[in-house]
Amino acid sequence: MKFYVEILGNIPEMAVAEVEALSELGKGKVNGKDYLFVWGEVEDLKFFERLGMAHEYGILLFSSDSPEEIIEFSKSCNWEGVIKGSFAVRKERMANCIYDIQDLDKIIGGTIYSKGFKVNLSSPTTVIRIYCGEKLWLGVRIREFKGKEFENRKADRRPFSRPIALPPRIARAMVNLTRATRELLDPFMGTGGMLIEAGLMGLKVYGLDIREDMVEGAKINLEYYGIKDYVVKVGDATRIKEAFPGKTFEAIATDPPYGSSTTLSMERDMLYKKALESMYEVLEGYLSIAFPEDFDAIDVAESIGFKVIDRFYQRVHSSLARYFYVMKV
Known part of the structure; x- marks a missing residue:
């Protein structure tokens, strides 16, 4: 057709x-x-x-x-x-x-x-x-x-919100770039925006965040949008196997933190590298991920074993530009 x-x-x-x-x-x-x-x-x-x-x-x-x-x-x-x-x-x-x-x-x-x-x-x-x-x-x-259906899921429209979050259309596209048909993991889930989009597609969703308040907030958001088939935990994106022992994932889509933060357990680029290593250990298929343009994601990912399929540039504002990557194990 x-x-x-x-x-x-x-x-x-x-x-x-x-x-x-x-x-x-x-x-x-x-x-x-x-x-x-x-x-x-x-x-x-x-x-x-x-x-x-x-x-x-x-x-x-x-x-x-x-x-x-x-x-x-x-x-x-x-x-x-x-x-x-x-x-x-x-x-x-x-x-x-x-x-x-x-x-x-x-x-x-x-x-x-x-x-x-x-x-x-x-x-x-x-x-x-x-x-x-x-x-x-x-x-x-x-x-x-129609734009309205996506606007109703923007960060400021969720019951638990934080100002920094991907627009729902982009989050949905990132999920789709993983080719997921059964399940999706977001190991930096924040308030759950990626999981909301994946859940609305009928995927079973898994999430991790290092902060307990984010995990509880993500649960509230998922329930608000009618998503029931989820597992979200307090956990470290650099130690996914510890959070989900024995589990592998069909697909991963995630948007790690870009700047310095008191919640980061280590220097930013090291966090990215260790998180990519952790994802590689549990991933069966495709990874869709965003990084700031000043991170050498291709070299790091390929040194771990990922094959970088695609990347897309976006200038968000004067102080932030990023790439969206599609990778495969």
């Missing part, structure tokens, strides 16, 4: 990698990208319900270098198998659009209407999407990911 995903533009390389990871789980692959439009083929679309760094996803019906060909396709398409209930056609002119699409949505909408389908511009059951970039793309939306 052909699919499309409209990704976010804040860290586009990471957003594409998230789509690639979920495509793998769906037994498919990404075939290409047109600005913020990603397309490919999968056997199973269900994993795209987990997307974090995306505006929407859907089924790709047709692509062309010609508006006339898109119009002709709309005339010949069997819309009975596509449209459920009412419909609307909505276009997206991306920054790299090279075609005149001023009335294209109206023309295609008129064609579909002439076949007996009901138009509802305010709340349609089915949304037909036109994207204009280096090519023209025609698809049918399956799901739109």
Whole structure:
């Protein structure tokens, strides 16, 4: 089945990698990208319900270098198998659009209407999407990911909160980059943001934090968002095997502390190294992790035995820039 995903533009390389990871789980692959439009083929679309760094996803019906060909396709398409209930056609002119699409949505909408389908511009059951970039793309939306659902899980909206936490969309993408299908560990869980996103995907979640108040707070947050299948403990990220004796983990996603802190048991870079060693001992598959840009994560990780698959840069503010890494044992 052909699919499309409209990704976010804040860290586009990471957003594409998230789509690639979920495509793998769906037994498919990404075939290409047109600005913020990603397309490919999968056997199973269900994993795209987990997307974090995306505006929407859907089924790709047709692509062309010609508006006339898109119009002709709309005339010949069997819309009975596509449209459920009412419909609307909505276009997206991306920054790299090279075609005149001023009335294209109206023309295609008129064609579909002439076949007996009901138009509802305010709340349609089915949304037909036109994207204009280096090519023209025609698809049918399956799901739109509205910002409000993620905003409701931001750090300041949780019952137990601390000001420093990853945005939920990024945390979700990090979980997805691990390709987890059963379980996930966060050994620097803090208030539980990563575990919340993983738990909402149906994964069993495990967490560690060196501070007891964080562990108790993470429990409150997990319960607040309806997550029941969790195990969280007071523990040291550099000694994961002691916290979970005999246990290995399908996937790990984590965001270690970046700066100096009175809660750190050792110098920052040594903490990172020992934590990576500890994760390597218990990990079966992929690790998704963030580090500040001044930490030589690739050399350290590879010296331990990790294979670094990808990294993505983000400047957070004037005094913080970081890389998100994907690694594999």
